[in-house]
Structures are given as structure tokens and as C-alpha cells.
Amino acid sequence: MLDAYIQTLVSGLAIGGVYALIALGFSITFTTTKTLNFAQGEFISFGAFIGVTMLLLLSGLAGTATAVPEEAAAAWRYPAAVVGAGVVAGVMGILIFVLAVRPFAGKGGMNWVMSTIGFGVILQSIGLAIWGPAPVMVPSPLGDDVLRIAGAGVRPQELLVLACAILIMIALDLVMRRSRIGKAMMAVAHSPQTASLMGINVTLVMIGAFALSSGLAGVAGVLIAPIASASLFMGMGFALKAFSGAIIGGLNNPRGCIYGGFILGVLESAVGLWQAQWREIVVFGLIILVLAFRPAGLFGQAAVDKV
Amino acid sequence: MRHIIGSIVLVAALAIGASFIENEFYLRTLFMICIYFLCAAGMNVLLGFAGQKSLGQAGLFAAGAYAVALLTTRYEVGPWLSLLLACFVSAVFGILIAVPSLRVKGPSLAMVTLAFGIVIEKVVTEGSEVFGGAMGIYAIQPLNIGGTPFTMVQWVWFGLLLCLVAHLLLRNLLRGRFGRAFLSLQADEVAAGAVGVAVYRYKVLAFVIAAVTCGLAGALVAQQNQYINSDFINFHLSVFILLLVLFGGSGSLYGPLLGSVTLVIIGALVARWTWIEHFVNGALLLFALYAMPKGLAGVFGALFQAMGLVGGKGGDAATQGGIVPRLPTRAMPHTATGSLLTADRLNKSFGGVVPAKDVSINLTEGHIHALIGPNGAGKSTFINMLTGIIRPDQGKVTFLGRDITQQSVHGICDQGIARTFQNLRLFKDLSVRENVLLGQHSRMQNGFASSLLGLPKAWREEGEALRKVNDILAFTGLSQYAGSPAGSLAYGLQRRVELARALASEPFLLLLDEPAAGLNPQETAELGQLLVRIRNEGITILLIEHHMDLVMTISDHVIVLDYGQKIAEGTPGKIQADPRVMEAYLGTSTEAA
Numbered sequence A: 001m002l003d004a005y006i007q008t009l010v011s012g013l014a015i016g017g018v019y020a021l022i023a024l025g026f027s028i029t030f031t032t033t034k035t036l037n038f039a040q041g042e043f044i045s046f047g048a049f050i051g052v053t054m055l056l057l058l059s060g061l062a063g064t065a066t067a068v069p070e071e072a073a074a075a076w077r078y079p080a081a082v083v084g085a086g087v088v089a090g091v092m093g094i095l096i097f098v099l100a101v102r103p104f105a106g107k108g109g110m111n112w113v114m115s116t117i118g119f120g121v122i123l124q125s126i127g128l129a130i131w132g133p134a135p136v137m138v139p140s141p142l143g144d145d146v147l148r149i150a151g152a153g154v155r156p157q158e159l160l161v162l163a164c165a166i167l168i169m170i171a172l173d174l175v176m177r178r179s180r181i182g183k184a185m186m187a188v189a190h191s192p193q194t195a196s197l198m199g200i201n202v203t204l205v206m207i208g209a210f211a212l213s214s215g216l217a218g219v220a221g222v223l224i225a226p227i228a229s230a231s232l233f234m235g236m237g238f239a240l241k242a243f244s245g246a247i248i249g250g251l252n253n254p255r256g257c258i259y260g261g262f263i264l265g266v267l268e269s270a271v272g273l274w275q276a277q278w279r280e281i282v283v284f285g286l287i288i289l290v291l292a293f294r295p296a297g298l299f300g301q302a303a304v305d306k307v
Numbered sequence B: 001m002r003h004i005i006g007s008i009v010l011v012a013a014l015a016i017g018a019s020f021i022e023n024e025f026y027l028r029t030l031f032m033i034c035i036y037f038l039c040a041a042g043m044n045v046l047l048g049f050a051g052q053k054s055l056g057q058a059g060l061f062a063a064g065a066y067a068v069a070l071l072t073t074r075y076e077v078g079p080w081l082s083l084l085l086a087c088f089v090s091a092v093f094g095i096l097i098a099v100p101s102l103r104v105k106g107p108s109l110a111m112v113t114l115a116f117g118i119v120i121e122k123v124v125t126e127g128s129e130v131f132g133g134a135m136g137i138y139a140i141q142p143l144n145i146g147g148t149p150f151t152m153v154q155w156v157w158f159g160l161l162l163c164l165v166a167h168l169l170l171r172n173l174l175r176g177r178f179g180r181a182f183l184s185l186q187a188d189e190v191a192a193g194a195v196g197v198a199v200y201r202y203k204v205l206a207f208v209i210a211a212v213t214c215g216l217a218g219a220l221v222a223q224q225n226q227y228i229n230s231d232f233i234n235f236h237l238s239v240f241i242l243l244l245v246l247f248g249g250s251g252s253l254y255g256p257l258l259g260s261v262t263l264v265i266i267g268a269l270v271a272r273w274t275w276i277e278h279f280v281n282g283a284l285l286l287f288a289l290y291a292m293p294k295g296l297a298g299v300f301g302a303l304f305q306a307m308g309l310v311g312g313k314g315g316d317a318a319t320q321g322g323i324v325p326r327l328p329t330r331a332m333p334h335t336a337t338g339s340l341l342t343a344d345r346l347n348k349s350f351g352g353v354v355p356a357k358d359v360s361i362n363l364t365e366g367h368i369h370a371l372i373g374p375n376g377a378g379k380s381t382f383i384n385m386l387t388g389i390i391r392p393d394q395g396k397v398t399f400l401g402r403d404i405t406q407q408s409v410h411g412i413c414d415q416g417i418a419r420t421f422q423n424l425r426l427f428k429d430l431s432v433r434e435n436v437l438l439g440q441h442s443r444m445q446n447g448f449a450s451s452l453l454g455l456p457k458a459w460r461e462e463g464e465a466l467r468k469v470n471d472i473l474a475f476t477g478l479s480q481y482a483g484s485p486a487g488s489l490a491y492g493l494q495r496r497v498e499l500a501r502a503l504a505s506e507p508f509l510l511l512l513d514e515p516a517a518g519l520n521p522q523e524t525a526e527l528g529q530l531l532v533r534i535r536n537e538g539i540t541i542l543l544i545e546h547h548m549d550l551v552m553t554i555s556d557h558v559i560v561l562d563y564g565q566k567i568a569e570g571t572p573g574k575i576q577a578d579p580r581v582m583e584a585y586l587g588t589s590t591e592a593a
Helices: A001-031 A040-058 A077-101 A111-131 A156-178 A181-192 A193-195 A203-226 A236-247 A254-274 A276-293 B003-021 B024-049 B055-071 B081-101 B106-126 B153-173 B176-186 B189-194 B199-225 B235-248 B257-268 B273-293 B297-308 B379-387 B409-415 B432-439 B447-453 B457-474 B489-503 B519-535 B548-554 B572-577 B579-586
Strands: A147-149 A152-154 B341-350 B353-363 B367-374 B394-399 B418-420 B508-513 B539-545 B556-564 B563-571
Touching: A001 A040, A001 A152, A001 A181, A001 A203, A040 A077, A040 A111, A040 A203, A040 A236, A040 B447, A077 A111, A077 A203, A111 B235, A111 B273, A111 B409, A147 B539, A152 A156, A156 A181, A156 A203, A156 A254, A181 A193, A181 A203, A193 A203, A203 A236, A203 B579, A236 A254, A236 B106, A254 A276, A276 B081, A276 B106, B003 B024, B003 B153, B024 B055, B024 B153, B024 B176, B024 B199, B024 B235, B024 B257, B055 B081, B055 B106, B055 B199, B055 B235, B081 B106, B081 B199, B106 B235, B153 B176, B153 B447, B176 B189, B176 B199, B176 B432, B176 B447, B176 B457, B189 B409, B235 B257, B235 B273, B235 B297, B257 B273, B257 B297, B341 B379, B353 B379, B353 B394, B353 B418, B353 B563, B367 B379, B367 B519, B367 B548, B379 B508, B379 B539, B409 B418, B418 B489, B432 B457, B432 B489, B447 B457, B457 B489, B457 B508, B489 B508, B489 B519, B519 B539, B519 B548, B548 B572, B556 B572, B556 B579, B563 B572, B563 B579, B572 B579
Parallel strands: B367 B539, B367 B556, B418 B508, B508 B539
Antiparallel strands: A147 A152, B341 B353, B341 B394, B556 B563
């Protein structure tokens, strides 16, 4: 029984790491621009497929296939695909900011919600035209043999995902707290007006925030592909659960979002141990409960609407 | 009346036209236009009026469709009764989706509604024992007349009839008290509550209206196809319903019609290629947002205006020359206590900041009271506590002998306390008249049913409210601006509109948070005269103000706060001589000596 629990915990942490990455992305754009990318799901799917395409192209195969052969993901190609997907998704993030968010941000009516959704719908249909609707199997660079840890079967990709997610988040946390650019981002998050008076290029910081957030989604897509297999329809679910994680942790609190992502991953995994088909329903039910009792999240501070 | 006849004639012409169409595809297209019109008409209430972004309408469509499917196939309920029950089921789901909206706002709410849609999609996909999953449910009973199932033409007729009914009912509702209340939610929830709109109730109502029309549409589709499966229910449907409203013209009564006609026809043209259809919808969504923020209805409206077909609203009835109208007021209930409002030892702290510490005050009927004190003394917090926007940690507020400490914001307005805000909170896009009419909201008696059905009572109340509002506008000298959007006026006038809006709730007590802030000396003097006139109408006033000349000229009684504590009160003369007040304002007197 214990091994089943360990197995659940590890896969929960792995998937939670992915949620945490995406949730962190939500938090980054929300704190700096007060907007969210409602097309984040498509960015995750695109990340996965850009990864797939890069793996195939780098190993000299045609750009599309129903499954990626194992040797194509080996050695340096997988890390290259991760970086490549992150960069491409980041550039797409800049596009979505300039085209869909910036024209509407800061105005009433939240039209940016609809414009990012519209962008996402367009992206998905482009993706379907390029890669088709069928899911693509992606091998793990570490192979698909199950490791035995204290009797529990753990997939190497899960450990890799967890390690990558933690490394990225530690790096980001350091950048945010230590570097000049991180401080600029925090300043913009607190007050864009004051930040711009202090000589910070607010627009640039906002563009950077969207690039970073989308890049994280792209990376998350490639990391998760060997576990969930790449599909253009997978993104929405991941994005929603990551957002739920962000809500649990508090959208305004980047560290809280990371905890929220992990909590949600483990919880989902635990519910899956009991009743797999109830996962989504339990998870979203929980979110509604959290919102009802602590609208600002477990680790967030309530925003006071000054009257 | 002209509109009603026009709508009936249009629908009748379409119905007659439909009976000559033999082509099944054209009839189906017409039927789908009706279906999506129903979805859009309800969604317009939610999105265009109440301003709530719901991205989960597919879930409500599913609620109606599956309710009909299960009722007719499993429980063998008749098709007509099932259709009716499906509307109830969707209404319940509407309440369910509305619940989070009471706690979260903005992007988080949009995300939660999105999740709601996805959960329903998952439930009907995964729960194959009950919902049939991708296999779906067959043999749903269609509507029939005397046992004979509807033919395609009859479906179109029935669809047209429902559209007509939905349009006329919603038009009744939206053109009066309820429509204004929904618009106020979109503009500013805090102000909406303060003018007496029960914010939560109206939000839930808007969600329920959208849910019922959407569920009805889903049920009709299921019954017409006699089949439903989980492929119908997806995120694209939610986006499409949103697009119908945005493309047609959000907040316009004609928007849903324009949106559903154009988009269903465009959809029928590109339906052969699924991914193109989605691409086109995404592109149209972006196009609508960029190029026509008011949708097709806005474009046509501007066109008609340019062609001179629709004149701007003509000049208002000339203001009554010479006679200054009285303010509408309500009869004061007799109370034993004698004082209008008593605050007893109110306490409030935000962490280390203590904006109220054992503050007790007593307001006398028919007086102008002033609340003064240095910045940060806790004056605004005090007014917020009296109006229920902030709950005191301890203490009790009694108004007209009743404890109102725990009452809702709109309930307090109902009791007869009105207020203005330090930083203007007008409904900027609404006209001055509509702003002031919203102040009348709590005084109007017409409920949901009479407004929806357009009963004489609703018309009477609306006419009565309009008459009172015209009086108030004349009293405050705003008649000439009645038709202008409130946000377009000069700052000083905007302050006066907010005052007029507060007066429209026919308050016993008027709380004014820095009414003279940002006014020039001339305007300030005029405001002083206006306040005295309001007092002479029998309305008690408590004002926060920094203009000491104004305070000292018009007040009967002055209360001084400093660091959340009351340090003095009394007549203006007494306050000016009080050493503690001088200390609070000018520093200690010992240094000066």
C-alpha cells in the first residue's frame, strides 16, 4: 500500500511542478499587467508540438508524425526542444501582448479576456491545420523503464519534470528577488505609474512578463508531453488546473502560486488513486470552496477596495 | 407599441416565408438562428447589461439539453413538460454558476465560469452510464401536436415564436428598473449597492436569465435532433455564444438578432471545414473587439444617425420657469428616541491603523452636521461604517430606532440613508437622468414579474419615478444635462449629479463625503446654498469637509475626529475656540506661545 502512496505522491509532485510553472506564469502577468492570458492552454499545447517538431527535425525526420521514435528524444535533443519551445512560446507571448492585451488592458470591460480567447481559438485552429487532431506519443529522454524506489514504481520522466520545474522556479525566484530586472518587475507590480516615474520602462517590463509567462507555458508543454502525450486539446485542462493552483495560492503571490500548483497536483493525484474520473470535478469543486471562504487564496492577501 | 407590432409583423412575415421553403438545409439554418438568438438574448442580459463575463454557457446549454433527454427517455415525461422542466433545471445550474460570482470578480470569475463549462463537458463525456458520453442519448421525444411530431417548418415557427416572446419580455425588463440595475452592476458595484440595488440578487438574476434562455435553446436542439451527445458541448460553443453578443452589439436590444443572423449564416457558409469555422470565429471575435466595440448594432446605429433617420433625443421639456420644485420625500416614521441616528462606541482597526476608537455620535433630525478632522482621522471610514460598506469591529448604529449595524448596504439605503463618495462613483456611461433614476431604484415597487410582463404597474412606477427625477434634476439645476452621459460633464457638475442621485432615494439622512473637493470658490458657495435648501426640505445632512468656511457657515453641529477618536463636538463657534481642535489642526499651542 505504501508503494502506491509513494507512487501517487511522486506523480502528483511531478504534475504539480508543471502546474506550478504555469501558475507562476499566470501570477507574473497578473501582478505586472493585471491581465491573464486566457490562451495559456494553447501555448502549452503549442509548446508540446513545437517540442515534438524540433525533436523530429533535429534527428532528421519529417516534421510531423503520430509518434516520436525513442532515439529522437535522446541526448541533447530533448533539452534543445525544451529551450526551443520556451523561446517560441515566449515570442508568441510578446505577440499576444502587443496584439490582444495591450489595446484593451487598463480599460473597463475586460475586453482582453475575450481578445486573448479569440487569439487562443485562432491558434488552436492553426495548430490543427499543421499537426492535426491526433495525439502524438513522445518518449522520455531518460527512457520509459519504470524505476523502483522503495518498492514504488516511478517513471523517470516524472523525476525529470520535478527537477526541471524546481530548478526553473528557484532560478526565477532568485532573479525576482536579487536582480535589477526582478526589482523592476516588482516595482511595476506595485504601481506602474510610480515605476515609470522612477525611470523604469513599464511597457518593456510588461512585454517581458508576457514573454516569460508564455515561455514557461511552452516549457511546461514539452515537459509534460512524455507523460500525457502531446495533443492540441490537452492545454486547456492544464491551464485551468494551473489557474486553480494559482487561486489556491493567491494570484498576487508568486511563491503562493508555486505552493498552490504543487498542492493541486498532489491532491489530483490522490483523488485519482480513489476515483480517476472524479479528478476534475473534485479539483474544481475545491476551488469554488476556496474562493467562497478565502477569495484571495490560502497564501494571498485580500485586496482592499478603497471607498 | 410600434416596436411590438413591428416585431410581430417581422416574425409573422418570416414564419409565412418559412412555410414556402422546401429545402431542409435552409429551414435548419433558420431554426439555428432562432436557437442562437435565444442564447444571445439571455447572454446579452448577463454580459451586455450586468457586465459579467461568463465563459461557461455551453454548460447551461448542456443542462437544458440533457434534462430534456433524460426526462423523455428515462422517466417518460411528456415532451412539452420536459421542455418546461429543462428550463427549471438550467435555472438551478444558473444559480450554481452564479455563486462564485458573489465572491470573486474580474478575471478570476471569468476563469471560474470557464472551469464550470469544462466540468459539465467532462461530466457528460465521462459519465457515460447516465449521459451516454460520446455515444449520446437517442430517441429523445420531439415536441408534438396531438401526438404528431413537429415538422421542420413547425420547428421554425415555434422557434420564431419563442424568439418573439423572449425579445419582447426581455425588452420590457431591460428598459426599466431592472435594466438600469443590471447596468449599474457593470459600472460600479459599490455605488450600485449604495443606491439600493441588491447587488448579489441582481447578479444571480442575470445569471439565471442567461441560463434559462441557454438551457431552453439546448433543450430545443436536443428535441429537434432527437439526439444529443457530448460533442455538442464544448468550449467553442461557449465562445460562440459570447461572440454572438459581442459581434451583434453587447448591451443593445438588437445586438442578439444581428449577431445570430450574421454568425449563423457565416457559420453555414464555412461549415464544411471545421477548423476554418473556429478560425473564422476567433478572427471575428478579435475583429469585433478592435473595430466595432459596440458590435453591428453600434455600426448600424451610427449609420442611421448619420443618415438622419434617428434624431438625437430632443431637448427636454423646458424646465418650469421660476417655480423651484420640491424634492420628493417620504413620510418620516415616528420614533420614540427623538434622534435620527445614533452611533454607539464604534470601533474599527485595520491591522495597526485604528480609524475608529469608541466613536459615538448623535445626529439630530433637520440639522446639518459636519464631520471634520485632519487627513487620516477616520472620517471616510466612519461614513463607510454607517452605510454598511465597512463593518465595525464593535459598536452599534441605530437609525430611526432600528439597529442597522449588520444590515446590507442596499438595505441601509432602503431605510433612508443615502451617500456620496469621496472619489466620485458615478455610472459614467449612463446619462445623468439614468444615474438619478438609479437613485430611485429602492423606491420603486414593481417587481420582476410585473417588469418582465410590462404590466401597467411597471409603467406607472416608471412614470412616477421619471417625474420625481425631473423634479430632482430641476431642484439641483441639472435639467439641461439630463441626457448627457454623466462621465462627460465637468467635474463640479459630476459632483452635483452624485448628490442628485443620492437625493433620489428620498433619504432621511444624507451622508456627503467631501462634496466640495475640487470645486472652485464659486461652486463651493453654490453647493453651500444647495445644501441649506436640501436641509430646508427636511433632510438631515452629515458632511465631511475640509473647506472650513463652508463648514462653519452652514453647519448646525460640528464633530471633530483625530486619529480615530472624537476630540470635540458642538456648534461651529464652540469648535473654533476649542484648544484641542486647534492642536489637532495646527500643532501644539505651547510651541506657538
